[in-house]
Amino acid sequence: MSKLLSPNAGPASLPRRIMQQGRYETITMLRNGEQLILAVVLPLMALVGLTVTPLLDGLGGSRVDVATPGILALCAMSTAFTGQGIATGFDRRYGVLRFLSTTPLGRGGLIAGKILAVLVVLFLQVLVVGAVAGLLGWQPRLEVWLPGLGLLVLGAAAFTALGLLVAGTVRPEATLAITNLLWILLGALGGIVVPADRLPSLLQGIVHFLPSGALGQALRDAFLLGIVPFPAVLVLLLWTVLAGAAAIRWFKWN
């Protein structure tokens, strides 16, 4: 044993710790079958569904051009909100958050690792969805990618903050129920894949203020029209800041 034990040489560097945690969380997410259904299978089914039905006709672009930005927004919600929220909720239940926060990783590094994993998985989702949409005829202009991806990251930030808020304040079973239910409700009626003006008039006034509606709108404007809609950006920023502050204030580690 004394051969095993050597003098303590301190922590690995902060970037290495975050990379390590990000890689670990990414692999865990990708190995989770239910998560993959939510992150890839259901969005692809929605994408195909929207391109073979006339639901999105007459919105200023081909079906796949209108559908794909919304599907990317849906992907962000799957990974950042539902997937990451459920994983964090159960990590909290099993004391994983407490154990890891006693290692050099710490609480800050843990959150940074989770954000990194969300971004990596989201990047892989963009590749898959982009490739399938490409086969269906999606050909966005090169210059719309930068604002489009920037808005997607902002949306992921808002949904990560919301997911952490839910995971850190209620029991994991409740997190599971809430994040899955909201994924379905917001996915269908939240203005994320179906634009606000195709929703019942009762909802039209509300969805612009939801993170789902704002992100769906922002991505459609960016990819279809090449513009960045500031009201939607403002809504996403507000959700990020408010949910982030609430998570910092109320997140329970045990």
Add this chain to the structure above:
Amino acid sequence: MRSPDSPVLTIDGLVKDVGPLASLDGKMLRVVSGLSLVAERGQVTALLGANGAGKTTTLECAQGLQKRTGGSISLLGADPDTAGADLRSRVGVMLQDGGLPPSARPIPLLRHVAGMYQKPMNVDALVERLGINQFSRTSVRRLSGGQKQRLALAAALVGNPEILFLDEPSAGLDPQSRQMVFDLIAELRDAGMGIVLTTHLMDDAERLADYVYIIDGGHNVVEGTVAELLQHDHAGDSAITDRTLYFDAPGGLDFAGALGPGLQLTETRSGSYSITGAITPRDLASLTAWWAEQNIMPASLRLEARSLEDVFLDISGRDLR
């Protein structure tokens, strides 16, 4: 007995309130009330107490997992509440509930934790030493309680800590793995690590601890080496020489007349007797001589000194538990 080097942990007058609790009409509950202890390098320091005595809360305050209400804590010379990565890298923590992700497999998990340190232990050697290779293909959720304990111990050790916290380290261990874990703890102590553990098992404390703090009602009531605790009457602080002699033999009560001064003879059940008090070699000789005279062969004869359990029960009150 205490080493003069700077302690790995000093807790002075720790107070911790939790709540507000609905069960107390929204009032706070004081779970630790003025607990103090010192843990040295190269020693095993045990916090011994019943469930709910405040042991785990004390450890979690020292680990920075809970913010204390009052008192001071010095962990390797620093305040755990403001600990950075440098301090955390020198502290190993094994939580009572393990804190291991259920879907993980043991070796990738250990490699992951090892990645948080500049120069971690050799994971293969650690896995071999704790017998983790026997279940390395099983996910955490399918491990037995004892296997989880060994994996949690490995995860706490992998960073070469200077102080190691173990919350109920022998919980769920079968006799073999308990021996394995206890041998390892003893070796780590001999290599200079400061080890702080909680237990409600007297036997753990007797076998492992260099120094014991008995915790009751949120504060430390008695402290000392195991030998010191066994030798003293903690109610009156006089030296204790009490022993109990147990025997099974017919007609035991007839010996009462020949009993030495201050000794008590009790029939524990039919044919079984105990003599309690400051039993001397002369008392033993007179009992066996009396049997020789009567031509009685006792079925059993057993002499016991005080155990830590007796000390613990003396202090925390038999009627309370």
